[in-house]
Amino acid sequence: MSITLTQPLDMHLHLRDNEMLQTVAPLSADSFAGAIIMPNLVPPVTTQEALIAYKERIQEAIGETTFTPYMTLFFKPTYTKAFLASLGSDLAAIKLYPAGITTNSEGGLSGFDVEELRPTLTAMSELGIPLCIHGETNGFVMDREAEFVSIYEMLATNFPELTIIMEHITTKASVEALERFPNLYATITLHHLLITLDDVAGGMLQPHLFCKPIAKRPEDREALRKVALSGHPKVMFGSDSAPHPQHAKESCGCAAGVFTAPIALQVLTELFVEHSTVENLQAFVSGNAQTIYKHLTVPQKSITLEQKPFVVPEIYGSVVPMYAGKTLAYSIV
Amino acid sequence: MSITLTQPLDMHLHLRDNEMLQTVAPLSADSFAGAIIMPNLVPPVTTQEALIAYKERIQEAIGETTFTPYMTLFFKPTYTKAFLASLGSDLAAIKLYPAGITTNSEGGLSGFDVEELRPTLTAMSELGIPLCIHGETNGFVMDREAEFVSIYEMLATNFPELTIIMEHITTKASVEALERFPNLYATITLHHLLITLDDVAGGMLQPHLFCKPIAKRPEDREALRKVALSGHPKVMFGSDSAPHPQHAKESCGCAAGVFTAPIALQVLTELFVEHSTVENLQAFVSGNAQTIYKHLTVPQKSITLEQKPFVVPEIYGSVVPMYAGKTLAYSIV
Numbered sequence: 001m002s003i004t005l006t007q008p009l010d011m012h013l014h015l016r017d018n019e020m021l022q023t024v025a026p027l028s029a030d031s032f033a034g035a036i037i038m039p040n041l042v043p044p045v046t047t048q049e050a051l052i053a054y055k056e057r058i059q060e061a062i063g064e065t066t067f068t069p070y071m072t073l074f075f076k077p078t079y080t081k082a083f084l085a086s087l088g089s090d091l092a093a094i095k096l097y098p099a100g101i102t103t104n105s106e107g108g109l110s111g112f113d114v115e116e117l118r119p120t121l122t123a124m125s126e127l128g129i130p131l132c133i134h135g136e137t138n139g140f141v142m143d144r145e146a147e148f149v150s151i152y153e154m155l156a157t158n159f160p161e162l163t164i165i166m167e168h169i170t171t172k173a174s175v176e177a178l179e180r181f182p183n184l185y186a187t188i189t190l191h192h193l194l195i196t197l198d199d200v201a202g203g204m205l206q207p208h209l210f211c212k213p214i215a216k217r218p219e220d221r222e223a224l225r226k227v228a229l230s231g232h233p234k235v236m237f238g239s240d241s242a243p244h245p246q247h248a249k250e251s252c253g254c255a256a257g258v259f260t261a262p263i264a265l266q267v268l269t270e271l272f273v274e275h276s277t278v279e280n281l282q283a284f285v286s287g288n289a290q291t292i293y294k295h296l297t298v299p300q301k302s303i304t305l306e307q308k309p310f311v312v313p314e315i316y317g318s319v320v321p322m323y324a325g326k327t328l329a330y331s332i333v
Numbered sequence: 334m335s336i337t338l339t340q341p342l343d344m345h346l347h348l349r350d351n352e353m354l355q356t357v358a359p360l361s362a363d364s365f366a367g368a369i370i371m372p373n374l375v376p377p378v379t380t381q382e383a384l385i386a387y388k389e390r391i392q393e394a395i396g397e398t399t400f401t402p403y404m405t406l407f408f409k410p411t412y413t414k415a416f417l418a419s420l421g422s423d424l425a426a427i428k429l430y431p432a433g434i435t436t437n438s439e440g441g442l443s444g445f446d447v448e449e450l451r452p453t454l455t456a457m458s459e460l461g462i463p464l465c466i467h468g469e470t471n472g473f474v475m476d477r478e479a480e481f482v483s484i485y486e487m488l489a490t491n492f493p494e495l496t497i498i499m500e501h502i503t504t505k506a507s508v509e510a511l512e513r514f515p516n517l518y519a520t521i522t523l524h525h526l527l528i529t530l531d532d533v534a535g536g537m538l539q540p541h542l543f544c545k546p547i548a549k550r551p552e553d554r555e556a557l558r559k560v561a562l563s564g565h566p567k568v569m570f571g572s573d574s575a576p577h578p579q580h581a582k583e584s585c586g587c588a589a590g591v592f593t594a595p596i597a598l599q600v601l602t603e604l605f606v607e608h609s610t611v612e613n614l615q616a617f618v619s620g621n622a623q624t625i626y627k628h629l630t631v632p633q634k635s636i637t638l639e640q641k642p643f644v645v646p647e648i649y650g651s652v653v654p655m656y657a658g659k660t661l662a663y664s665i666v
Contacts, residue, residue, distance in 0.1 A: 140551055141535040142475070201534060201547055202474040204586040210538045218473055252583045253537040 002306045002333070003269055003278065007298045008285045010035035010264065012132070012167055012187045012238025014103075014257070015058055015069070017041050023317035024243050025061035027262040031332060033286075033301040034068035036132070036238065039095055040104040044074035048087060055090065066299045072132065075109065077116050081123035092296065093130040093165070101136050102212040102256060103242070112151050114158050125161040128294060132165045132187075135174070136213055142197075145213050146173040156181035163292065168192065168240045170213045172223035178234050185292050187238025188228050190267055191258045191322060196221050207254040208320055211242065229272060231280030236289040239264050245318040259321045263312055266330040267323070269305045273330075305330045335639045335666070336602055336611065340631040341618045343368035343597065345465070345500055345520045345571025347436075347590070348391060348402070350374055356650035357576045358394035360595040364665060366619075366634040367401035369465070369571065372428055373437040377407035381420060388423070399632045405465065408442065410449050414456035425629065426463040426498070434469050435545040435589060436575070441467075445484050447491050458494040461627060465498045465520075468507070469546055475530075478546050479506040489514035496625065501525065501573045503546045505556035511567050518625050520571025521561050523600055524591045524655060529554050540587040541653055544575065562605060564613030569622040572597050578651040592654045596645055599663040600656070602638045606663075638663045 013035040015025050028035055037058065039045035045054055051071050058069040070092035073079070084091065097108035124131055135152055136144035152174075156164055166174050166186040178184055195215045200206050209215065227235045241264065242257025249255060260267075265285070272281040290296055310331040312323045346368040348358050361368055370391065372378035378387055384404050391402040403425035406412070417424065430441035457464055468485055469477035485507075489497055499507050499519040511517055528548045533539050542548065560568045574597065575590025582588060593600075598618070605614040623629055643664040645656045 140529065141531050142550070196473065198474050201543065204588065205538065205540055205543045207538055207540075207585060207587075210534065214534055217475070250583075250585045252540060254540075255537065 002304050003281070004302050004304045005265065005282060005285055006302050007033040007290075007300070008265060008303050009033060009237070009289045009298065010239045010241070010261070011236045011289050012036055012038065012189070012240045013261065014038045014040070014240070014242040016243060017054070017057065020243055020245075020317075020319075021057060021061050023319060024241075024259075024261060025058055026063070026065065027316060028241070029062045029065040029067035031261065031265045031303060032067060033299050034070055034296070036092055037069045037071055039072045039074040040097065042104055044104065044107055045072070046074050046076055048090075051087070051090060066301045068297070068299055070296060074107065075131070077109070077120050079120045079123070081126065084123055084127055084129060089295065089297070091129060092293065093132050094124060095132045095134070095167075097134045098136065098138070101134055101138070105134070112154065114154065121155070121159045121162055125159055128163070130163040130165055130293060131155075132167050134168075135166050141214055142216065145169065145171045149173050149177045152177055152184060153181065156184050159183075165292070168213060168238060169224065170216045171220045175223040175227055178227070178232075185234045185236070187236050187240075188224050189238060189240045189258075190260045190264045191215070192221065193225055193228055193271060194267070207249045208322065208324070209258060210254055210256055211240070211258045212256040225275075228284055229275050229277040229280060231277070231283035231288070233283070233288050233291065235284065236292060237264075237268065237285045243319040246315065246320050249320060259316075259319050262316060262321055263323055263328060265303060265305060265332060266310055266328045269330045270328065304333050306333045308333070335637055336614070337635050337637045338598065338615060338618055339635050340366045340623075340633070341598060341636050342366060342570070342622045342631065343572045343574070343594070344569045344622050345369055345371065345522070345573045346594065347371045347373070347573070347575045349576060350387070350390065352650075353576055353578075353652075354390060354394050356652060357574075357592075357594060358391055359396070359398065360649060361574070362395045362398040362400035364594065364598045364636060365400060366632050367403055367629070369425060370402045370404055372405045372407040373430065375437055377437065377440050378405070379407050379409055381423075384420070384423060399634045401630070401632055403629060407440065408464070410442070410453050412453045412456070414459065417456055417460055417462060422628065422630070424462060425626065426465050427457060428465045428467070428500075430467045431469065431471070434467055434471070438467070445487065447487065454488070454492045454495055458492055461496070463496040463498055463626060464488075465500050467501075468499050474547055475549065478502070478504045482506050482510045485510055485517060486514065489517050492516075498625070501546060501571060502557065503549045504553045508556040508560055511560070518567045518569070520569050520573075521557050522571060522573045522591075523593045523597045524548070525554065526558055526561055526604060527600070540582045541655065541657070542591060543587055543589055544573070544591045545589040558608075561617055562608050562610040562613060564610070564616035564621070566616070566621050566624065568617065569625060570597075570601065570618045576652040579648065579653050580651075582653060592649075592652050595649060595654055596656055596661060598636060598638060598665065599643055599661045602663045603661065637666050639666045641666070
């Protein structure tokens, strides 16, 4: 059996910069027609110049492969409507990080004051620019996302015309929030469909499965699988593929992030086939995203997968992927 | 201010063997008058010969320092009363591991059938030999200990004369079980009084704080602190100090265990002083244990601590201790 996916999209991707960008961007371009590119560089992407320059560096790293990087700004409450409007189709979304919540998020938001946020969020609503949020409080690690749901609700209520995307959701609480507000959407990663905290810290400690938000409980994974596998129209695939060099993962104080870009479509295909829901995969990896984002221009690119063993490389450049050395059931052909 | 502790005891200690034993045994002997020595060597300690030989290797490693290793057997349901009686005061307790639950526990128990356990547990009841249990199921990592409480209750009910010690408890559920059964007791480690899962995986991943049972939620730590700091007569200090060489901790698939033996009394003193409960420290580190174990002969040895900075070494032999490189407020003088 072969499965062809039309215009597959990764709606949450870290490409980093410099040498790492050169390593990882072509791998995403091999699998996807485009991706929403996270802006948490050092310094974060907050100006037109930085955004355009980063887009050009990505395009250069990809070379001739057909792949559209959909660029994002790092949220600041001082963005004006005129500034955002001037970016036109160069801007796909804005990513909001609470301060210090994950890698390179030090310049993020330290509070959620509606009136402080109103000008920028109103402008985004009017311009149809989605707001992508890393939704975690600084509370206890297993509660951070569930605690953030009240902030999602506050934003969804106060800005009913704003498209709000709960990024890389990991909990039943977030899945339930999806149903309560028409303008709340979500991305779900590959790894959160596969693992729980047991895989990270239940046996030996597994740094390559350590990420933020951390993998949660079995019932949380079940809730995520339910909406992803059913092709629920409010959820999209976003890998949150986050490369770190091997030494930063396999050391004392290991960095957060799972590198899944080169295996994502293969493993998703296996997962959806296994659950007899492969007819929903197209919606999860492309259709829903195009409906939710409205203004994406997606290249006509198809990816075909076949049931043919794929041995995952032990390392790509300096980055160890998820399932390194394992044999997957599906290959991109 | 100086604080003198009489006959301090570590009621749960891993000394390992060979070179590691040579490194760590003297460090425990510097702080304690004696310790309950875990039997999970490879192979586990299950015979009189192995037990005596291990005791002698420990005594040799310690040299002239006054320190009594209280020896334990690795639980097997085939131990007879005659065999256990023949060990006399060479046997302080028996340690029960569910199979595969932690380091070197592969030969542990795979089920809890009362009738299978009855002969050995009845013999232990009659001989006054405490049963020490690593109480975790093979369930989800955050639930394993709470799920095991029903097994503690089953054992406590069926063997009311048996002294049952819930080792290294980490949850509010275990603390509550203590109150329900007169023959249930517990040890509590230093690290579980200090950390939660946040410290292990809330920021960067911290392999040196990864242990089994894994550190739990803030409300669990609160419950542990409450009984420890109050000198609750059913709880005893047991460090579960578990040395692994640095390379086994700082690598992909890191081993479980926190090495606290050389810092335990210093940090406990600071913790109890900070909470204005220093008058309960003697009971927690010695008095309760002597009451619960009944038959321990403890050497007349006192340890005095002073409020004087102690810089924790970065490494002892090949083992990185908890708080490596940090400055503690109290020193042993």
